[in-house]
Amino acid sequence: MANVARSASEKYVDLGHDIFEGPMQWPGSLPYKRVDARKGFSDSGYWYSTLVIIVSAKVEEDPNAELTTDDLMEWLGEHGPLPDGVILLLRTGWGTRFGNRTAYYGTDGNDTSKLAFPGFSPGAAQLLVGYEAATGRRVFGVGLDTPSLDYGPSTLFTSHVEFSSANIFGLENVANLKKLPTTGFHLTVMPMKIKGGSGAPARIIATLPEVRSASIPTQRDSSATSLITKASLHYYMGVILLLLQGCI
Secondary structure, three states: OOOOOOOOOEEEEEOOOOOOOOOOOOOOOOOOOEEEOOOOOEOOEOEEEEEEEEOHHHHHHOOOOEEOHHHHHHHHHHHOOOOOOEEEEEEOOHHHHOOOHHHHHOOOOOOHHHOOOOEEOHHHHHHHHOHHHHHOOOEEEEEEOOOOOOOOOOOOOHHHHHHHHOOOEEEEOOOOHHHOOOOOEEEEEEEOOOOOOOEEEEEEEEEEEOOOOOOOOOOOOOOOOOOOOHHHHHHHHHHHHHHHOOOO
8 A cells, every 4th residue: 555645634533432341341351442353464554445334224223234245235336346455344323332231232141142233244244355356456354333243143253254264354343433434534453462362452543634635545546557347346246246156
């Protein structure tokens, strides 16, 4: 990713909840906003182009709603292809429940069979994992405003497995997503350096340039020389879906 010029006109949004001694921890764990580890970050550090997909309307009807492949295809059809090295954030609206354990986890006890909250569907995870093979553009990370990448009732954590197997890191318990635009901003991710850890607490800061510098890459700037049309994008996504279904 190209070097980015910083500007005094930039706006910063803190995407973290306060860490406190209280009831918000995952059953049997400690309370923090977590980044699930990947083997390495970009050469430019922890600075990523970032996009937001909103599914809060679905969640109002079903607390265990998932981002599906259809949701992704609809978003891509409207906004165009993902840029290379992107972080994709899922805004479910669930973050407003943080602070109320029962509302946030769906239970006030340690019975994980009663957990209820939204997440990424395994199909959506597979599509994002396969995006690089189809388009040449890699998804570096994903995140959302719930306790887990997988939805509450999951017992196999398939989306976690899909992302981690492709070295795509995950951000959980992300705050203030409603303050972000859909596109046009960057994310700084700063996890604690825990040697050998599978995850860590993290500081996450969104940078929203009010006046974009010419050196700040956009989704459709000259670095994207192989710009994919919507028609070809749907073709590539169709190939991924056929591969997932074992038809190819």
